[in-house]
Amino acid sequence: MLKIHVKKLPHFSGLELPKYETPDSAGMDLRCATQQSHILNPGQRWAAPTGLCIAIPRGYEAQIRPRSGLALRQGLTLINSPGTIDSDYRGEIKVALVNLSSEIVEVERGMRIAQLVVAPVVQAELVAMDDLEVTQRGAGGFGHTGAF
Secondary structure, eight states, rough: OOOEOOOOOETTOOOOOOOBSSTTTTTTEEEEESSOOOOOOOOEEEEEEEEEEEEETEEEEEEEOOOHHHHHHHHHHEEESSSOOOTTTSSEEEEEEOOSSOOOOOTTTOOEEEEEEEEEEEOOOOOOOOSSSOSTTTTTTTTTOOOO
């Protein structure tokens, strides 16, 4: 199992470290480490603190993804999804939340607000070409199969 070093900031005190909730879970739940509840009005965005800094090993990234239950029940999701934490970032993980519901959402300390998924990274070099190989799909974009 991959080991990731974690630094707990003072405002993380009293919260538990993210962990996999089941043996086959892909993500670990991140908790909100705000000192007091935060109100998100409909359409409002907020960078929620987690109180954690992590050292992702080179060749990996951490993805921040929405929690499906929060999105469905409360309309709370992420502005950028998935968010990426690069292996050389050492600052606090913050979760870019947005309230897509028509109701006020209260984000409380300790609330599970997102998932952290660790994944391998492959870097590529872009090579400029005059033409690309021909495929059956070609340049067909959105809805090109009629399934849109």
